[in-house]
Amino acid sequence: TIIYGLFAFVLGGGLLFGRSFIAVLFDQMFNLTPQGWRILTLRWALFFFAMAILNEIIWRTQSTDFWVGFKAFGVIPLTMAFAVIQMPLIKRFHLEPVSLQASDASEGDLGKG
Template sequence: MDKTKPHPLFKLATELGPLLIFFFVNSKANLFAATGAFMVAVVIAMVASYMVTRHVPMMAIVTAVVVIVFGTLTLILHDETFIKMKPTIVYTLFAAALGGGLLFNRSFIAIMFDQMFNLTHHGWRILTMRWALWFLAMAVLNEIIWRTQSTDFWVAFKVFGMVPLTMLFAITQMPLIKRYHLDPASLETSEAEAGDVSKG
């Protein structure tokens, strides 16, 4: 199926919109109302993304599933713990997928980031390792924050802390990406380079 490249502002809105809604509703009501709004916003963002691009990134799908499952548990059991653990679960899943893939000489980072660029086999391996460690660190950080700080602080950090930190980390990877970047290749070659790092 053909994919339409979305406008950067549209992509930003679908990724950050649900988080901003989560923060706003929590500030006006409580975490449970914010959780419900967050779940609805995530689903709407996914539908909008598919309608515009005919495609939903794998990271968005995994995140949405975890949001819905843990959000539902939060509302049904009226327990904040589940939604607060959601980032930990998501980051741990990503870290496990990337790290586990490397054990079998496979790199799933291109799939997670929707094949945004082409790298050499060695480049994919290094980038995958770095992101796996980053996701693991973010999982640990989320556990520390929600277990030691107030709910309002955790919500604010989730929106205005985790997102900027992740964007900053992504920016710091640009030298690596430029170093191991390959010129555009055919679809078959691109997919092979993204998925098989055994030659690195």
């Protein structure tokens, strides 16, 4: 619960200050618009907040064996499913990398003027 809450707090707090900490971690993997990073960060912050609440509910209402089983076999599938559900957002806000040919052509134009 503390870890989930900490992740939610850091991600959500970063958004309040205009920072997307997920962008810092995954910038090399995904090339998104600033709006895409904000939305993705907000979704992960809310996910971790929900996981903290779910963990507390299960811990307080179920047996220790059930809670351990949930931690071992429930958290990872939930996290993976949530990550897969984010793929349409990632595709929608994806930025295509600038091609090297376009970059070379614009540099050549500068030298001619």
